[in-house]
Amino acid sequence: MLSLNRIHHTALIVSNYEASKHFYTEILGLTIQQEVYREERQSYKLDLAINGQYCIELFSFPDPPQRPSRPEATGLRHLAFEVDQLDDTITALSAHGVVAEPIRVDEHTGKRFTFIADPDNLPIEFYEK
Template structure:
């Protein structure tokens, strides 16, 4: 059996690097660990951390194809962040001009959650813990 310790990181390809970098750093508050431009691939690679832990790679490539989100397509469904207070999270997002879906309750856990979209319409979930 494989011995997996934890998820190391998630990689996202964006269509507008500047807009996505702003979203993930200024809106979501992830911190930049390293940013490099790979000339041979015409691509930025941005390593981002949450609470000091490396969690996300943001890539840019010239003219990436759009990822269908709705109707839901096969593949990665969404990225979810744990939050303490979902109502406070939604309020802070609204103050930054980000609209959230109505808060729902997970029928299996009783926990509240909501979704927003990143600049490329990738669903981002906030799940109250």
């Protein structure tokens, strides 16, 4: 049997590097651990962390193809962040012009959650602790 410790990171290819960098750092508040421009690929790689823990890699590539997300397609469904207070999160997002979907309640856990979209329309979930 495999001995997995935890999810190390999620990698995202973005269509507009500067817009996504702004969204994930200035709006969601992730911190930059490292930013590298790879000349041979004409690509940026941005390593991001939550509370000092490495979690997301953002990549830029010239003209990446669109990936269908609605209707839902095979592949990554969404990225989810745990938050202490969902209402506070929605208020903070709203201050940046980010619109959250109506709050839902998980039928199995009773926990509240909502979704937003990142600059590439990737669904991002906020799940109340």
